[in-house]
Amino acid sequence: MYETKPMAPTDRHATPPATTALAHALSAAERGLAVFPLSRTKFPALRSPHHDDPVPTPCRGECGSFGHGVYDASSDPHQVRALFAAAPRATGYGIACGVPPYHLIGVDVDTKPGSTSSAALRELALRHLFSIPPTLVVITPSDGRHLWLSGPAGVAVPNSVSRLAPGIDIRGAGGYLVGPGSVTMHGVYRTAPGTGHLPPAPCPSALLRLLLPPPPSRRHARPGPDDQRGAGLVHFVRAAHQGQRNTRLFWAACRAHENGLGATLTTQLIAAALHTGLTEREARATIASAARLTATRSRA
Numbered sequence: 001m002y003e004t005k006p007m008a009p010t011d012r013h014a015t016p017p018a019t020t021a022l023a024h025a026l027s028a029a030e031r032g033l034a035v036f037p038l039s040r041t042k043f044p045a046l047r048s049p050h051h052d053d054p055v056p057t058p059c060r061g062e063c064g065s066f067g068h069g070v071y072d073a074s075s076d077p078h079q080v081r082a083l084f085a086a087a088p089r090a091t092g093y094g095i096a097c098g099v100p101p102y103h104l105i106g107v108d109v110d111t112k113p114g115s116t117s118s119a120a121l122r123e124l125a126l127r128h129l130f131s132i133p134p135t136l137v138v139i140t141p142s143d144g145r146h147l148w149l150s151g152p153a154g155v156a157v158p159n160s161v162s163r164l165a166p167g168i169d170i171r172g173a174g175g176y177l178v179g180p181g182s183v184t185m186h187g188v189y190r191t192a193p194g195t196g197h198l199p200p201a202p203c204p205s206a207l208l209r210l211l212l213p214p215p216p217s218r219r220h221a222r223p224g225p226d227d228q229r230g231a232g233l234v235h236f237v238r239a240a241h242q243g244q245r246n247t248r249l250f251w252a253a254c255r256a257h258e259n260g261l262g263a264t265l266t267t268q269l270i271a272a273a274l275h276t277g278l279t280e281r282e283a284r285a286t287i288a289s290a291a292r293l294t295a296t297r298s299r300a
């Protein structure tokens with residue numbers, strides 16, 4: 001994705017694009033964000049030094065050269081200047097996710113007219129009892145929104161596409177966000193009005209849990225945190241009053257299925273539901289509908 005064609009000259013902008021991109025990148029670096037130059041295609045502007053290697057090199061910058069994409073990112077102004085000096089055709093900059101001090105998590109929501117992603121995010125927030133705190137939001141040229149959130153140290157949030165909900169992508173460890181002020185072939189990235197001064201807000205823990213699926217190897221592991229979580233869900237159902245037993249069972253079954261505990265917990269959830277006075281038939285029907293809903297939601 002290295003550009004070989006020179007930038008088209010523009011009359012209106014006396015400042016070379018790379019200078020403008022550098023200025024924006026430096027101001028992001030000043031806020032502690034690790035940045036690196038991007039080309040108009042939104043890909044790293046610097047060609048890999050291992051480009052011509054016959055065998056792909058798993059180097060993440062250990063060789064000491066620039067050209068390792070997000071692994072070039074730095075918040076040191078001298079390093080940032082050096083990166084942009086090596087990338088005179090850069091028109092934008094990327095911001096590395098998942099690195100100190102913010103451990104940035106990007107929630108990329110498609111907000112084009114007709115998209116249901118914003119509604120899907122609101123629905124997730126309602127179902128999982130979290131709210132998106134005031135935070136910096138970047139508007140993309142395709143009318144998407146990048147919500148910047150801060151994750152806890154030592155937790156690697158994986159990158160994902162439409163896993164949380166259709167049209168919602170997550171940028172986490174090893175990923176990057178196009179910084180505000182960047183110019184791409186599709187247009188300019190800007191901060192949403194009134195959010196540019198905000199730091200990335202801490203990611204709500206309920207949302208963070210949704211972003212951290214248990215790895216497959218842990219799903220059937222026992223004993224472990226999953227078992228404790230499972231016990232919590234069973235207790236939650238057992239302790240239900242008459243008016244809430246079906247909604248509680250439904251909620252617990254959804255969480256169980258989302259976490260790969262559906263099959264493991266079915267018998268215990270039914271037993272807990274019987275304890276509250278539900279019939280086995282009612283309990284099975286509720287658990288089955290939770291399983292169906294969860295399966296639909298988790299499909300990309």
Ligand SMILES: [Zn+2]
Pocket residue numbers: 049050059060061062063064065068
């Ligand atoms: Zn290298």
